[in-house]
Amino acid sequence: QKEVEQNSGPLSVPEGAIASLNCTYSDRGSQSFFWYRQYSGKSPELIMSIYSNGDKEDGRFTAQLNKASQYVSLLIRDSQPSDSATYLCAVLPSGGYNKLIFGAGTRLAVHP
Amino acid sequence: DVKVTQSSRYLVKRTGEKVFLECVQDMDHENMFWYRQDPGLGLRLIYFSYDVKMKEKGDIPEGYSVSREKKERFSLILESASTNQTSMYLCASKLSGAAYNEQFFGPGTRLTVL
Numbered sequence: 001q002k003e004v005e006q007n008s009g010p011l012s013v014p015e016g017a018i019a020s021l022n023c024t025y026s027d028r029g030s031q032s033f034f035w036y037r038q039y040s041g042k043s044p045e046l047i048m049s050i051y052s053n054g055d056k057e058d059g060r061f062t063a064q065l066n067k068a069s070q071y072v073s074l075l076i077r078d079s080q081p082s083d084s085a086t087y088l089c090a091v092l093p094s095g096g097y098n099k100l101i102f103g104a105g106t107r108l109a110v111h112p
Numbered sequence: 113d114v115k116v117t118q119s120s121r122y123l124v125k126r127t128g129e130k131v132f133l134e135c136v137q138d139m140d141h142e143n144m145f146w147y148r149q150d151p152g153l154g155l156r157l158i159y160f161s162y163d164v165k166m167k168e169k170g171d172i173p174e175g176y177s178v179s180r181e182k183k184e185r186f187s188l189i190l191e192s193a194s195t196n197q198t199s200m201y202l203c204a205s206k207l208s209g210a211a212y213n214e215q216f217f218g219p220g221t222r223l224t225v226l
Contacts, residue, residue: 043202043218044155102156
């Protein structure tokens with residue numbers, strides 16, 4: 001069974017701090033990795049995708065991928081209360097053909 | 113903007129009823145998906161479809177069936193609803209091709225089976 005693991009949280013950070021969200025996956029052949037944000041009562045929306053080892057930055061968000069350690073993370077700089085949400089890690093496993101595997105999500109709470 | 117709509121936001125049904133959940137997307141996406149989301153378990157794939165009349169089982173297809181007669185519409189059917197099918201149901205769609213990885217989600221249907 002291919003798995004994606006996340007700490008459920010809540011991860012509580014003060015406004016302006018860096019929030020660090022982590023995800024590990026079991027399928028070593030996975031090639032595509034995604035972070036979705038889900039506000040309470042809403043549907044998930046894609047915020048970052050990463051396909052190769054290293055860092056990918058988009059505004060205040062940085063995704064980091066380490067395939068050797070089967071680890072992907074999301075850093076949120078200058079965290080804002082509006083970043084409070086559940087962050088879902090999703091992985092496209094080898095031979096997945098569009099079938100993403102989602103982690104259970106980490107709840108982030110940014111307090112003023 | 114891609115729009116994925118679902119027929120109901122909230123639904124209450126009784127055990128044994130047949131339940132239809134409908135999803136419509138307006139961007140000509142080939143692929144459509146049905147997930148359920150439960151606390152602590154994340155999103156789990158029930159069924160997906162990569163073309164009209166084509167379907168494939170996901171990770172938890174038991175107790176569900178699907179129908180895709182038109183490209184824009186993907187229906188999830190609970191033949192005989194049970195209380196363990198109380199959940200949030202999310203539909204998603206995406207284009208085919210390795211360059212198109214984003215799945216676009218509908219607003220969800222919160223189903224309660226009494």
